[in-house]
Amino acid sequence: MSFSNWYNRALNRIWGFVEDRTSMRKWALRPQPEFTFKPSYWTGAFVVNAFLYQVVSGALLLLYYQPSTAPTLTACGQAAGTYSVAPGAWCSTYYILHSVPMGSLLLTTHLYGAYAMIFLMFVHFYRGYYLGVYKAPREFSWMVGTLLLVMTLGMGFTGYLLPYTQLSLNATNVGLVLAIRLPTLGPLLAPFILGDGTAQGLLSRMFDAHVVLIPLALAALLYAHIALFESHGIAPPATSDPVQRRRYTEKDDKKAVPFMPHIFFYIVKWGLLYTGVLFGIAALWPWSLPTYVGNLAAAGVVTEPDWYFLWLFKFVDFMGVTPVLAIGLTTVLIVYVLFLPYLDRSKRTHPRDRPFFIWLGTSLLAFFILMTVWGGETPGVEIAPMLVAETIGPIFLVNAVVIILFHWRYRRSYQRRLAARSSPFAGAYPIRGAPAPAPVTAAEVKAGE
Numbered sequence: 001m002s003f004s005n006w007y008n009r010a011l012n013r014i015w016g017f018v019e020d021r022t023s024m025r026k027w028a029l030r031p032q033p034e035f036t037f038k039p040s041y042w043t044g045a046f047v048v049n050a051f052l053y054q055v056v057s058g059a060l061l062l063l064y065y066q067p068s069t070a071p072t073l074t075a076c077g078q079a080a081g082t083y084s085v086a087p088g089a090w091c092s093t094y095y096i097l098h099s100v101p102m103g104s105l106l107l108t109t110h111l112y113g114a115y116a117m118i119f120l121m122f123v124h125f126y127r128g129y130y131l132g133v134y135k136a137p138r139e140f141s142w143m144v145g146t147l148l149l150v151m152t153l154g155m156g157f158t159g160y161l162l163p164y165t166q167l168s169l170n171a172t173n174v175g176l177v178l179a180i181r182l183p184t185l186g187p188l189l190a191p192f193i194l195g196d197g198t199a200q201g202l203l204s205r206m207f208d209a210h211v212v213l214i215p216l217a218l219a220a221l222l223y224a225h226i227a228l229f230e231s232h233g234i235a236p237p238a239t240s241d242p243v244q245r246r247r248y249t250e251k252d253d254k255k256a257v258p259f260m261p262h263i264f265f266y267i268v269k270w271g272l273l274y275t276g277v278l279f280g281i282a283a284l285w286p287w288s289l290p291t292y293v294g295n296l297a298a299a300g301v302v303t304e305p306d307w308y309f310l311w312l313f314k315f316v317d318f319m320g321v322t323p324v325l326a327i328g329l330t331t332v333l334i335v336y337v338l339f340l341p342y343l344d345r346s347k348r349t350h351p352r353d354r355p356f357f358i359w360l361g362t363s364l365l366a367f368f369i370l371m372t373v374w375g376g377e378t379p380g381v382e383i384a385p386m387l388v389a390e391t392i393g394p395i396f397l398v399n400a401v402v403i404i405l406f407h408w409r410y411r412r413s414y415q416r417r418l419a420a421r422s423s424p425f426a427g428a429y430p431i432r433g434a435p436a437p438a439p440v441t442a443a444e445v446k447a448g449e
């Protein structure tokens with residue numbers, strides 16, 4: 001018997017033994033169609049992988065981190081280069097980085113893992129946006145997802161202050177000023193965020209939000225998100241071709257793959273790769289701790305948030321943009337994303353059938369990238385209205401021209417196809433062994449219009 005045969009039989013026996021005693025397949029999610037065996041269908045699961053790593057690494061960091069602003073003179077007295085005292089939170093972070101075995105790797109992977117989770121979440125979000133997965137019946141999945149997005153950014157915001165560096169305190173203060181200026185909600189939120197107005201009051205609140213309140217909300221929302229996913233099943237590929245659409249919804253062609261163990265281990269495989277890459281990057285480029293709050297040498301520290309809030313900080317630099325306007329526009333953006341399923345009413349999911357929403361999404365994506373780079377290059381530098389118009393205007397304009405041209409060309413060729421009453425894609429993506437597709441009926445053409 002070859003080694004691979006022996007190996008597979010051994011694995012099967014072990015799996016059979018475990019399955020007999022646990023009935024694991026029964027607690028697994030529903031089987032999914034075979035075509036979902038591609039990373040692009042599991043972007044959300046990759047975010048879950050990243051989240052789980054954050055929970056584990058965060059729990060280990062809690063063993064050493066102290067959320068205190070009290071002056072401390074321990075190992076960190078020397079660390080600061082002098083024998084002066086530094087806040088306890090900064091000292092404990094310094095201790096993790098320099099004295100805890102593997103502490104630097106642990107803290108760096110937690111930080112880079114947060115970046116990765118936010119990045120992967122935006123990939124998951126934009127994939128859903130472009131492929132119209134928010135359409136019926138998945139509207140609530142999308143809305144719960146939007147709340148997850150806000151909570152995840154909240155995790156980033158609250159975590160930023162915890163090392164208690166002058167840089168993180170400055171940026172947190174700017175963020176808080178923006179939040180407190182929120183019409184109606186701001187004054188209500190202020191006492192909860194600021195507490196008794198002391199430095200310790202603020203740090204304690206940020207710590208509580210970062211390790212208890214937001215993770216609990218995230219876990220509850222994630223449960224609802226996955227429960228909704230389980231009830232609807234995975235969204236079929238976006239298509240404007242009636243034959244294709246029928247194929248993906250017809251039961252016979254849906255070769256289902258069990259979640260346990262196939263899909264589960266597929267996701268675990270990607271999760272392990274993620275962890276390996278994260279450790280590799282963290283080992284090569286360990287994070288170094290900026291100086292502590294109150295260090296006189298920190299007087300010239302630039303106020304700069306983490307990359308995912310840079311666009312908002314740069315926005316406040318625009319002449320005439322007040323904190324109320326900045327936070328107001330951010331609220332409009334969130335409300336737009338939240339209610340998108342009810343704004344984009346057409347039944348079509350393919351990007352080429354939704355020119356307006358693709359224009360808006362692409363323009364906003366380009367806007368965020370540009371503002372992030374701009375914010376990183378010139379943080380805190382005021383920008384004149386003319387320069388704003390010259391830089392931002394072309395993004396929206398060029399996108400509009402390109403999308404209008406593509407759409408016009410597509411409509412013309414599509415009209416021709418409708419006239420022929422059958423799709424030219426029929427049979428273009430044949431499913432092996434499947435009979436030739438039936439011609440498209442007039443009713444199907446109408447439904448697709």
Ligand code: HEM
Pocket residue numbers: 041042043044045046047048051121124125128133134138141142143144145146148149152222225226229233234235337
């Ligand atoms: C912490 C952030 C998030 C996590 C952990 C998460 C997790 C997941 C998971 C595990 C799935 C199952 C399919 C897959 O793996 O892709 C999923 C599907 C989905 N998510 Fe998320 N998600 C998050 C954020 C979002 C956001 C920001 C949105 C949009 C605003 C969103 C909208 C959706 C929708 C519509 C589906 C169903 C897609 C389909 O059936 O193909 N999610 N999410």
